[in-house]
Amino acid sequence: xxxxxxxxxxxxLKTGQSMTLQCAQDMNHNSMYWYRQDPGMGLxxxxxxxxxxxxxxxxxxxxxxxxxxxxxxxSLRLESAxxxxxxxxxxxSSVHGRETQYFGPGTxxxxx
Amino acid sequence: GQQLNQSPQSMFIQEGxxxxxxxxxxxIFNTWLWYKQDPGExxxxxxxxxxxxxxxSNGRLTAQFGITRKxxxxxxxxSIPSDVGIYFCAATGANSKLTFGKGITLSVRP
Numbered sequence: 001x002x003x004x005x006x007x008x009x010x011x012x013l014k015t016g017q018s019m020t021l022q023c024a025q026d027m028n029h030n031s032m033y034w035y036r037q038d039p040g041m042g043l044x045x046x047x048x049x050x051x052x053x054x055x056x057x058x059x060x061x062x063x064x065x066x067x068x069x070x071x072x073x074x075s076l077r078l079e080s081a082x083x084x085x086x087x088x089x090x091x092x093s094s095v096h097g098r099e100t101q102y103f104g105p106g107t108x109x110x111x112x
Numbered sequence: 113g114q115q116l117n118q119s120p121q122s123m124f125i126q127e128g129x130x131x132x133x134x135x136x137x138x139x140i141f142n143t144w145l146w147y148k149q150d151p152g153e154x155x156x157x158x159x160x161x162x163x164x165x166x167x168x169s170n171g172r173l174t175a176q177f178g179i180t181r182k183x184x185x186x187x188x189x190x191s192i193p194s195d196v197g198i199y200f201c202a203a204t205g206a207n208s209k210l211t212f213g214k215g216i217t218l219s220v221r222p
Contacts, residue, residue, distance in 0.1 A: 004154075040121075042200070042214035043155070090154050099143050099204050103154035 002026055004104035006091050012110045013081045021076040021107050023091030030096045032074035033058075034066060036087040037106075043090065049074055050096075081111045114139040116201055116213035124219045129191055135201030135213050136183040144177050144184040145202040149215070155200055159186070191220050 007022045025032065033048040035058075045058030049068040063085060065077045074093075078085060088108050092101040117136045125131050135144070143162055147155035159170050161177035161184060168175055174187045184203070188195055198215040205211070 040214065043212045045210075092154075099208070099210065100145065100157065100160055101202075101210060102157065103147075105154045106152075 004091055004093055004102055006089075006104040006107050008107060009105070010108045012112065013078075014112055015082060017081050018077065018079050019081065019109075020078075021089055021091075021109075022073070023075065023104060024073045025091075025093040025102075025104075026072065027093060027102065028071070029093035029102075030071070031094045032068065033092040033094075033101060034064070034074070034076045035090045035092065036060065036085075037090060038087050046076065046089075081109075083111045085109065086111045114141075114203075114205055114209070114211045116203060116211055118199075118201055118213035118216050120216065121214070122217045122219065124221065125191055127191055127193060127220050127222050130187065130189045131191060131218065132188075133186045133199055133201075133216050134183060135185070135203075137203070138182065139205060140181045141203035141205050141211075142181070143204045144175070145210075146173075146175050146184070146186045147200040147202060149198040149200065151197065155198075158199075188218075193220050193222055196220050 004025045030051045034046040035043045044060050047066040049055045052071045067075045088106050090106050091104040094101045145160050146158045149155045159175040164181050165179045166177040172189045200215045201213040
């Protein structure tokens with residue numbers, strides 16, 4: 001099992017460009033999550049999907065959209081990137097609810 | 113809102129020493145988790161605690177779910193260089209929301 005995989009690993013964008021971060025899990029988990037990690041801020045929840053077909057806002061959803069494509073895949077889209085979105089983005093999954101989440105390796109995004 | 117407090121932000125220890133980290137809150141939680149993040153990687157689950165008072169070990173790591181349900185600690189015994197990283201506590205409450213502490217960066221001097 002690969003667990004949680006994320007692509008790309010690194011990305012540089014110019015302000016105003018758009019991109020989609022991909023996440024997939026092979027653990028048959030129901031719930032999936034997107035976090036961003038910034039120095040001194042810890043992990044902050046952007047969006048989550050409790051089950052296939054549902055998505056909900058987390059703590060910092062502004063500037064992002066998500067799609068739960070199927071049970072395995074959960075993507076995060078930046079429609080018009082801003083320098084404030086420079087961060088490390090982590091995808092996570094759990095069996096159900098929000099306990100015991102398993103994380104992917106992260107995507108490092110730089111917006112110039 | 114619910115907050116988890118981890119301090120200090122950084123800890124420096126000598127190889128072979130034991131180290132203890134606390135995570136405290138003014139709120140009650142039902143589950144406590146401890147994660148470690150290596151540089152350039154995602155957080156990895158170390159220990160999960162599901163019952164107040166529970167004491168669980170994983171190799172050189174020991175963690176306890178506080179009896180008041182408002183705190184947890186993680187002990188690392190006989191530290192080694194590969195213990196360096198960021199240690200996060202996380203907890204879920206009645207609303208099932210997972211809250212994270214801001215993490216403690218551990219450095220181990222050889």
